[in-house]
Amino acid sequence: MPTSAPPRHARDAELALSTTSLRKTYRTRKGRRVAVEGLDLHVPRGGVHGFLGPNGSGKTTTIRMLLGLIKPDSGTMTVFDQPVPERLPQVVDRIGAIVEAPKFFPAFTARRNLELLAAAIGAPSSRVDQVLTEVGLAERGKDRFRSYSLGMKQRLAIAGTLLKDPDLLIFDEPTNGLDPAGIHEIRETMRGLADAGRTVLVSSHILNEVQQVADTVTIIGRGRLLAEGDVSEILARGGTEAVRVRVPDPAVAAQVLAAAGFAPEPGPSGTVLVRAAAGAGRLDAAEVTRALATREIYLAELVWQRPDLEEVFLSLTSEDHLGAGVQHAPPPPPLPPAAGPHRSGGQS
């Protein structure tokens, strides 16, 4: 993966969608609530892009604005280089979206729901069979939507998006309420779609799911951009890698490791947490074991302690855990974005 940001004009040419200074407020009884505040979003073409933020941070509002469902107060948006919502009709056939929960007519069968959508866009009815088969619902197509489990509803919604054979798929919290098997299934589906050359934008507050599947991420809080870039770059901001070792005498082991040029510190339950010393480059677990073994200290356990997206997310959004609210004071300044988004998946 590239490690530095390409020039802006080059980035824009490769973007599936972008927003600039996007702002949206809602009127409430307590005043105007800022949902999205000057958001700059850059989603590269191809791959899976995680769109992360606490509940109420403006993810769904941003997606709705991109899809023309709600109007921004100010700012610009583009999808496949076309300004939206002005030219949304020109690109809508390239976008498949599920906003929040799957929304179909509960009394209609799954097939009838998809037939209506297919009729609206002029897709042949044979396409309905294809997409139902693709998501594994061919056998249940004649069942009413209301009889579906949450996982099946989610799959039907994905089938709906596939009717258009889109280049960009937008999934808003797609795994809400799903069991582990359902989550795994959706994750595999998203990865498969990205590997087939499509761009997948997935908004979520479940970090593990995004970390496992996303190539790039954007993190927002209170409607503002907090960080964006490749997952690895974002993770690098969460702290240095460390290994936790369990040895018979942690104090002696710490002395040995310090002498060997590591930065040890006491870990939980009689373990030692070992990091690379400042300026020493990446931590090598083999060097840690070698340093201890040469002094006849043998490990009972070695566990990598890598920063994960959840830690980064929590540190970035610690002041936003309640999501967007009525703004009385200016929010903290956003962190500078990491290296810009890059094409890391297939072509669209």
Place this chain on the structure above:
Amino acid sequence: MIRLVGAELTRLRSRRLSIVAALVVLAAVALFQLAIHSEVAPSAAAQARGQQAYAQAQKDWQDSHAANVAECVQEGTSQEECESYDPAPSPQDFSAEPTAFADVAGFGLTTAAYLAMFASFLVAASFIGAEYSTGSLANWLTFVPQRLKVFGSKAIAVLLGSALLGAVAVFATLGLTAAQVAHHGGPLVGAGRLAAGSGRAVVLVAVAGLVGYVLALVTRHTVAAIVVPLGYGLVRTVLVAFTADEDAPLAWLPPYLPELNLKAFLEHGTSYTQYREVPGGDYTDIEKHLSFAHSGLYWLTLLVVAVVVGGLVFRRRDVT
């Protein structure tokens, strides 16, 4: 656009409420046919009773006529006028002959039209209300983002569906009534006038559907749309006090009330009364006419306003 209208019509006819509404309207038509059966096909017993009653009335008249007229003349009235006060019984007044088609079908047409209007209002309001309540409207707009196109296609589907329901209701009523009357030897008179009335009824049913659609679209809820005419009904009971008198502050209002225009359009003109105070503190009824042209313009204006307001609201509104 045709594609979208087709999709909307498919949804409209697939909805359970549409099917139930159509069945209820047809059931009402069937009930009406049962109700008028005795009028268009009097039984032999009814005919015998009629003849018996005529004979009795004839006898009573012969027994009392001369005395009645003499008493009348004694009071200062002319002989001719007194004769006219006590005419001989007419066999037609007592016969159980089949009723003329126009007399029976006219009432049926009005009933069918009002019922179909109510049904189409309900179906149309629910048609868009369900989209808001299930959230499927947002999903639909991710496929077709052109708001006015979506609004127009739904409106056209509602108009066509409502017109079809209206046509089925009024033509089934007229057709079955005509068949009954003809079968029992009654005269099929006034069919042309009723056919014109049927056309106007179909137009009104379509307008009722469109009004239901726009109200539900603006209020974003089926029930809220239904509450609007119910609320009007309540307001109307209060309004009577301000419109009944010619000198009342809202005396100018009746020609703009929907129910009067409904009647005027359906019946090709109608009349209403207002009171006028006469010297001496008494009141007299003044009959006023509401023309068909006025009601036609009224409904055309309402249709245009509904379409423009609905379109503007739908175009500007956030859909969540």
